[in-house]
Amino acid sequence: MGLGVLWAVLLLPAIFAGAVWMALLVAPVAGVAALQASRTWRGAERRPIDGVAAAGAALIVFAAAFGVAGLLVAAGLVAVSAAALDRVVAARHQAGRVSATRSLGRTLLLAAVPGLAGAAPVALRSISGHGAVPALALCTYALVYDASAFLVGSGSKHTWEGPVAGVASIGAVTVAVAAILVPPFRGASPWVLGLAAVLVTPFGPVLATLVLGDQAARVPALRRLDSLIVLGPVWTLLALLLVG
Numbered sequence: 001m002g003l004g005v006l007w008a009v010l011l012l013p014a015i016f017a018g019a020v021w022m023a024l025l026v027a028p029v030a031g032v033a034a035l036q037a038s039r040t041w042r043g044a045e046r047r048p049i050d051g052v053a054a055a056g057a058a059l060i061v062f063a064a065a066f067g068v069a070g071l072l073v074a075a076g077l078v079a080v081s082a083a084a085l086d087r088v089v090a091a092r093h094q095a096g097r098v099s100a101t102r103s104l105g106r107t108l109l110l111a112a113v114p115g116l117a118g119a120a121p122v123a124l125r126s127i128s129g130h131g132a133v134p135a136l137a138l139c140t141y142a143l144v145y146d147a148s149a150f151l152v153g154s155g156s157k158h159t160w161e162g163p164v165a166g167v168a169s170i171g172a173v174t175v176a177v178a179a180i181l182v183p184p185f186r187g188a189s190p191w192v193l194g195l196a197a198v199l200v201t202p203f204g205p206v207l208a209t210l211v212l213g214d215q216a217a218r219v220p221a222l223r224r225l226d227s228l229i230v231l232g233p234v235w236t237l238l239a240l241l242l243v244g
Helices: 002-017 019-039 050-064 067-094 104-127 133-153 161-180 189-200 203-210 220-225 228-242
Strands: none
Touching: 002 019, 002 133, 002 220, 019 050, 019 104, 019 220, 050 067, 050 104, 067 104, 104 133, 104 203, 104 220, 104 228, 133 161, 133 228, 161 189, 189 228, 203 220, 203 228
């Protein structure tokens, strides 16, 4: 809980400061998240390349501060670097110099999952013509979902109670967005975006667990971003279409 509060305290001012400041805060978290997730595969026969996954996730987030072009360049660099190192490790494995092989697919997946989760609000802050407001709304959805799911779910006998509480909190934030943040949210846009958040946010933590080699592993950095894994990209695209 303490890490969650600290994360909110740091993230909200960064949103108002600008996309680059957001990227400077979120990129290291995404890198550590990818590294933590990659290390849960240490017992596997085909492991991710830890350093490439971590550096790739951080690079994707930082590049989002420079818009779509930055994201495309970062994605290309991560893919090329991972493929090149994968070939090097495979050659060394065949020569008997290393015992374990590496998985290119897992490396790219573990770079992409936290990378895109962190990049979405940064890209929205950079691309949107409405300043901090859309990114603030997106991050608020994720933060209230996390807080409610933790507070209710940690003391509950049923696993579904935490996500239900998180979804209810998103509904309350949607009402506030529709009532207060006008402009940029007008007409049906806050309700459409709120409904999208309700539908997709619970899948983020589930996906975060599924990409782990040891699903019981402690990955606090990834848990700071997991609510944005699906919510971030989906909501960002919708917000750019509906709000501009």
